[in-house]
Amino acid sequence: MSRGRILLVDDEASIRSTLSLILSREGYEVVTAADLASGTAQCGTQEWDVVLTDMILPDGSGIELMRCMHERGSQVPVIAITGEPNLDTAVEAVRLGAYDYVSKPLRRETLVRVVERALERYRLSRENARYRHDLERLVEARTGELIASERRYRELIEGAPEMIHQLDEAGRFLAVNRTQLSTLGYTLDELLQQPLASICAEDQAEQVADHLRRIRETGRSELATQFRRRDGTLLDVEIRALAVRDEDSSFLLSRGFAHDTTGRKRLEMQLIQADKLSTIGLMVSGVAHDVNNPLTGIAGYAEMLLAQGSLAPEVESSLRFIYGEAERAGRIVANLLGFVRQEEGRRDYFDLHTTIDAVVDLMAYRLRQARVEVRRTLDRNLGAVYGDKHQIQQVLLNLVNNAVQAMAGGDGAACLSLATRVVEGEVAITVADTGRGIPPSILGSIFDPFFTTKREGEGTGLGLSITRAAVEAHGGRLQVESVVGKGTTFTVWLPLPMGDEEVEVRNEPAGEAVAEALVSVGPVLVIDDELHIRTWLQRILQGFGYPVEVAVNGADGLARIAARDFSVVLLDYMLPDTTGIRVYEALASTHAELQSRVVFMTGAIDRVVEQYVRDHRLPFLQKPFNAKALRGVLTAVAR
Template sequence: MAIAAVSFPVIVVAYLVAPPDHWARALVYGAAAVLVVVGTLLLARFAHSLRVDRRYADLLENEVAHQTRSLMDSLAATAEAERNLRLVMDAVPDAIIVVDREGRILEANAPAESMAAGEAPLQGRTVFEFFAPAAAPVVGERMAAAFGGEVQRFEVSFVQDDGTRGLRSVLYAPVRERGGGKIARVLVLARDVTDQKRTEAQLQQAEKLTAMGQLVSGVAHEINNPAAIISGFAQTLLLDDLKPEHRDMLQMVYDEATRIGRITSNLLAFARAGGKERTLVDLNDIVRRTFALRSYHLSTLNITVSLQLDRDDPKIWADASELQQVLLNLLINAEQALVTVEPPRTITVRTRAGEHEAVLEIADSGPGIPPEIRAKIFDPFFTTKAEGVGTGLGLSICYGIAHEHGGRIWLESEPGTGARFFVALPRDPRHDARAPLEPAAPAPPPTAATGALTVLVIDDETALRNALLRFLGRRGIQGHGAADGTEALGLLGQRDFDVIISDVRMPGMSGGEFLERLRRERPELTARVVFSTGDTFAPETATLIRESGVPTVTKPFDFAALERVVREVAAAAGPQRLKT
């Protein structure tokens, strides 16, 4: 049977794994087409690829999650660091500000924000707004120098919330970009040093007063001794029967020597602060002493002073030197106001004793004080005077002293009617024997001597010893002299005396050391000691007199009063048994 030839197209099916030349050979042999079938292997490879991509996707997702967590942690740490930095900056009491080249504020801490006093936020404002207009050129120059790379430190004035003037200490520090690049910002540190400067000024003034006290103490000792010598011989000569004209001249000599003593005593009372010790002081006496210091200067300015003092002698528990400083500052303030007006010029000082407080008033006939100035008259550094005239601290110091004593100070004034300052201080019910020693009141004219006494005079001034011994001799009192405590102890080893008058401050053994030797070696003689000194306001002298209880006479002596003290001490100690 014959087989008929059949013609039909052939399609060769091949797997992807077949080599490409096999596909070509099939076409040569007449295949109509080649169909490449992936089949199971193709699916497997596709599934494998999908699995590989899935793993890569998982790894990528994990890495993205890890990096996201790291970024979030870093952002949280950064935010925490910024919060901590802000807390630290806000905790600093100084104002911290970052500014650009135009002075615009980029960053500021809480103390700096408080300078805005509730106004708009600081960011975007300029630093020049927070200084007095007159300080703007200085602030600008310093800022330019800081942007030039220099650290700048300076002080400028500013206007406080109440309109008064204050002082700020300012630091400008340049802030460079990383790597020491250009300076785009400046860090500003500002501190209010108003109170600090006031305290420093008060301390400097206190130090000057202390130094003055030491100087005046030495000068007073050198002045009082010659004055005592002049006074002593004048008083001795006045015991003689003199012609009237001679008596008048001697009386003038004695009066002027006494005046010298008052002047040095007033200087000592002001200059010796006495360690801020509060005692029972007479306000009227403070007024008299302070006026005595300024009386001559006031007269040269054609200023008349009227003292209207309370007859009850108001006494208060206070530091006498500080009260004298208050009164002196107020007097000087009145003087400076009065020289701006034509005469007549008057200052009236009044004291008034109330049941619970004593009031001191200082009134002047000057131009008065305008209302806008009255509100800040007691502020530190406030002054209406020309540059170099005063520090602006006088009335501020008065305010501080008054309040330290539990009192108050205030002003009443209208332009054209003068000014009146009042200082009210509480009265203290205590009565203390530690009030400053006063020179003995002038005694009545000497009468006839009564009773023979023996006195030992210890003083390093030979002329003063001789003046005192001559006067006592004229009064029937036998005396011997010693130049210091050591010589006096030698004389006391040979004989006894009814009274021993010892200077407090001497070369070698001082009066205090001499008294201590007597307490150890001759205690029965301590009741016969009388101290003499030209400076009862020196702290060490005042302490010695107060603690020892020894009667004290001040130089230059009123010899009649001294004789009275000698006789009183001798009578109180009793008759002296003579050595054998």
């Protein structure tokens, strides 16, 4: 196997023959050329490991051959041979890349050594070139991978829904993703090299400094703060940050992931509000019981005295005032109970105008306090409306409350206009105010969840969103018109019942239906722990012609039922020793004939008793009630 291919260029045949023989015996393949032309041709057509050339040739010089090879980019080592050493020629040969420069006559050992060194250098040169090529390819591939990885990382960061930023050791922005820029309204140039504290609420400077210190010292930190948007508004956020360190654990930068918690905080506020409403509901229910019981006595005794007749005019006027005010107080309590109960999902036919009046009664104090004049223009030809009465009441209450707030602090006359009108199978309910009005720039956003112009803590931004949802759930729609400085009008459109059939509106309590004539019944038992109510009922019932017994608690009532037959039992739900339901179930098990003639009474609407009364189809009297309502229930029971 050849140790290498050598081109020998020399014009002397004896030298070509001698050198070829020496190199061939050393295992090299040797090709010879006698002049520059043939040598140049050989260099251009074949691959060589070493070229030996005489510096003086008949048609040129070895320098020219080397120049030709140099121009072609050849890296083959050239050994220059000369019989007349010349410094200029040697310098030029070296400049053109000659590996060595030897003089004639050549000794065998010198020739072999020079050729071997040239071959070894060429081999190393080619290996280095190959390694360099492989390394360049590897670097190029790894660089491409890094670029692709960086691109994927950048796309991941830029496309993330969270706000992400990088800070230097001093807490200045190095990078900010698109989400953070778009959320806060800044450009990248506006934030780069600015401190994190520059976009946080002014009172958060100390907390931000502690946050940055914890990142440097512990490698991580969490901070609940507020980002200030470019327009000056604040955004509640939670930042989770991690430190990035080099191989020596030196701090390089920190990455922060900021999550918008505004919606969550508003939801938390809404849950707190809901919990407050639930607590208020329990309080109102309890207060209603404690208020309705004395109201029953006040109205009842006033009614009883008025029924006696032959009263002095001023006495009769005073009694009618007492009776009227007691009934008005009873209506207010009933409206409060209806508001806090919020019986969602129960739809029936109801009187819309009664609901509007109830809303005005509920808002009466605030309306007087704000000096708001209320004008009602109600279509008296409007029949029953079908829907969830309590939900529609909530809708109107929200709109009226917003109207009062819009007129608060105004200079002009405050006027709230409530109107109904029937238009092609729909009823339009308008709530109009003379308040500040809503700017056109935000008019399209007022129904969005959590949108609010109120200060933090004054509202959740859910009122109008819930209001519209409730209207749309009834198959209706909610419209708004507003002029800044003149006021706002909300119009609720609800579909009317189809067909010409008249719909009976069932007004609670059911016991208020009045009979034309009293049907005679036997003894009546009154079970109530309130002395004035027992006494009033006893007198009224005796006036109706009934024999009456009274019991102060559940045990007393059951004992009397066991001892005597009664035709009707008036049973209060809340008793000191038990509940009306337990008394009813006890008497039903021993006196089945009496269970359909039990009339429940209560001063507070409890969902449990209300559902129980409905399920068992029992008559029911909501305190305060009058003699007329009592008479009607007794007549209905006797039938």
